[in-house]
Amino acid sequence: MSGAATRAAPANGLSFDVEEYFHALNLRPVAPPASWEALERRAAGATRQILDLLAARGVRATFFFLGWVARRDPGLVRAVRAAGHEVASHGMTHQMAGELGPARFREEARASKALLEDLTGAPVEGFRASTFSITPGTRWAFEELVAAGYRWDSSVFPVRHDRYGWPGFARVPVRIDTPSGGLIEVPLLTLRLLGANLPAAGGGYLRLLPLRLVRSALSQMNRAGSPGVLYLHPWEFDAGQPRLLPRGIAGLRHYFGLKRTRARLERLLDEFPFGTVGALAAGGEGSSAPGDQGIGDQGRPGGQRPWCSK
Ligand SMILES: [Zn+2]
Known part of the structure; x- marks a missing residue:
């Protein structure tokens, strides 16, 4: 590729x-899953508000649909696609990769892809595992995703965390080769600080922590010519959702800052360019460069970039 070529991929x-x-x-x-069917469903309302916000800003995004939701509200999947966004898969049942094991993980990856493709009439190329659950212990998931026909994944959070995380993983998009073929992994945004990766990719981190942490992470990534994924x-x-959790750490994680999510996202949209994750994965094609940090977790710093957005 010519060095002068301007990449269409967003930052x-x-x-x-x-x-x-x-x-x-x-x-x-x-x-628990047995109770889900009886609970009030609210994702559609909140998703439609997000669609309005993005339309007003002219921003495209990736929507990782849980098959459970898509089955019950096919119209929502079609609305997201009709609004020009990318539809990707979040599996079927929201079980973590380690809970599912390879066979059921593969089954869910295939079933959700087929379901979403059926609904949108477009190829579904990207995947995100429940709770960022592709970790050193579930690295078999990459090959299952390739076998199921995915071209990219965005499940790895290169941080230390009690439930997920792969601290030694690259912080930027990388190609992963498996015996069944290759896949681009587009990891979640982290801030490199004092030799460690801090989570800064949005979600609870956007609601609970100072906004400047997410800003610093995006700036740090973009200065290095790499993208961040939120x-x-x-x-x-949805600040009006039923409060099922009691006060305490779990309640704090889930409910704190719900009223400011929208304003914070809008500020980030003011300050940084955003687009779909699929576009970033396309930019990462062919980047399994010499010196690839690989997918090993041997304590490599994970700060260098085999991938470049410019
Ligand atoms: Zn999820």
Whole structure:
């Protein structure tokens, strides 16, 4: 590629995991899967508000649909697609990769892809595992995704966390080769500080922490010529959702700052360019460069970039 070529890819990726408030892992103790069918569904209303916001800004984003939601509200999937956004998969049941195991993970990856493609009439190329659950212990998931026909994934959060995370993973899009073929991994946004990766990709981090942390992370990435990927959930825009969790750490994680999610996202949209995650993955094609940081977690700093947005 000519160095002068201007890449069409946007600088950063904006994504929404379209699931209900009761699908969040924090809610599992009070809202087990057997209870879901009886609970009030609210994702559609919040998602339509997000669509309005993005339309007003002229921003395209990626919507990772949980199959559970898509099955119950096919019109919502079609509305997202008709608004010009990218539809990708968030699996079927919101179980983590490690809970599912390879066979059921593959089954969900395939079933959700077929379902969403059926609804939109367009190829579904991207995937995000529930709760960022592709980690060193579930790296088999990459090959399952390739086998299921995906071209890219955005499930790896290169941080230390009690439930997920792969701290030694690259912080920028990388190509991953598996025996079944290659896949582009587009990891979630982190801030490199004092030799560690801090989570800064949105969600609870956007609501709970000072906005400057997310800003600094995006600036740091973009200065280095790399994109940052943000994630949010429709329920994070829905301050009126039923309060199923008691006060406490889990309640704080889920409910704190819901009223400011929208304003904070709007400020970030004012300050940084955003687009779909798929566009970033397309920009990362062929980047399994020599010196690839690989997918190993051998304590590599993960700060260099085999991928370049310019
Ligand atoms: Zn999710």
